Amino acid sequence: MVRLFKRGLRKQIARIEVKGAIAGGTRKRVLENLKVVEEREFPALLLRIDSPGGTVGDSQEIYEALKRLGQKTKIVASYGNISASGGVYIGMGAQHIMANPGTITGSIGVILRGNNIERLLEKVGVSFKVIKSGPYKDILSFDRELTDPEQKILQDLIDISYSQFVRTVAESRNLPEETVRTFADGRIFTGQQAVELGVVDRLGTEEDARRWACELVNLDPEKTKTYNFEEKKSLVNRFTSNDRLDSLIGALPPLIVGMDWLEFELETCGLPLWLYRP
Numbered sequence: 511m512v513r514l515f516k517r518g519l520r521k522q523i524a525r526i527e528v529k530g531a532i533a534g535g536t537r538k539r540v541l542e543n544l545k546v547v548e549e550r551e552f553p554a555l556l557l558r559i560d561s562p563g564g565t566v567g568d569s570q571e572i573y574e575a576l577k578r579l580g581q582k583t584k585i586v587a588s589y590g591n592i593s594a595s596g597g598v599y600i601g602m603g604a605q606h607i608m609a610n611p612g613t614i615t616g617s618i619g620v621i622l623r624g625n626n627i628e629r630l631l632e633k634v635g636v637s638f639k640v641i642k643s644g645p646y647k648d649i650l651s652f653d654r655e656l657t658d659p660e661q662k663i664l665q666d667l668i669d670i671s672y673s674q675f676v677r678t679v680a681e682s683r684n685l686p687e688e689t690v691r692t693f694a695d696g697r698i699f700t701g702q703q704a705v706e707l708g709v710v711d712r713l714g715t716e717e718d719a720r721r722w723a724c725e726l727v728n729l730d731p732e733k734t735k736t737y738n739f740e741e742k743k744s745l746v747n748r749f750t751s752n753d754r755l756d757s758l759i760g761a762l763p764p765l766i767v768g769m770d771w772l773e774f775e776l777e778t779c780g781l782p783l784w785l786y787r788p
Contacts, residue, residue: 521734522734522736523554523555523556523720523737524556524737524739525556525736525738526540526543526555526739527560527739528557528558528561531562532563532572532597533564534568537568544576548579548582553727553729554585554586554726555579555583556720557585557586557600558719559587559593559600560590560591560593561593561594561600562594562597562617563594563599563783564595564784566596566782566783569596569599569600573599573600573603584605586604586607586719586722587606587608588608589610589613589710590613591614592613594786595784596784597786598615598709599679603682606712608719609704609713609714611701611713613701613704615709615710616693616697616699618679618690619695619696619784620671620675620783620784621668621785622650622667624651625652626655637653649663650664667782668782676691679694679709683708698786
């Protein structure tokens, strides 16, 4: 019975979508889905990416899992509206990449941001007393400026993460690191430009990518079904997706999007990010 089930799945391809900023929740879901793809022996995976990027470690874990899966399964990445920074990084885990001509991609680089509200705190009469075990334990504190040694520590950290990013793109796309560094300066570019640079293989839609994935494993694109790994919706998303409530919550979607982004900002505060910030 199990053999018959797996045999049926071998006539399907899997689809996983990476949407929004990449952090712990996305990593956990995608890794679980990739494990199922491997266990059920799907011959091909369509990886749809529509993401501005995210945290360094989470992006690296997804990339590594894709590389392992790629030893058994054909993987085609399809870039949507935006696949930038960490979105590019995880896309490097696919053997083949397709983007729309107008897809926003690139933004290869690392950013770490802290906020200094020292002057505001002074105006309202708020100050902090800090007891710490070493001079750098409160690095990136929001109530003071960075010192020169702290700036160097953080710059070294960013430079190392950046080198890891460049090396991954170079190895995955069979490009010299020196070539990658010529466009890996944080700039964004279109899918069409990405093909010219060698970081994307072809231009096309998600449907084109699906058909490509089928052809790679000798399946008929007209007859092959796609097993879609659905993302579990949060309570807020389920609430806002109810058509009957549209008239009641017409003003809420921008607020909810802001809430999602605020959650990401709080979760990643002080972490190096592979993230496109428009």
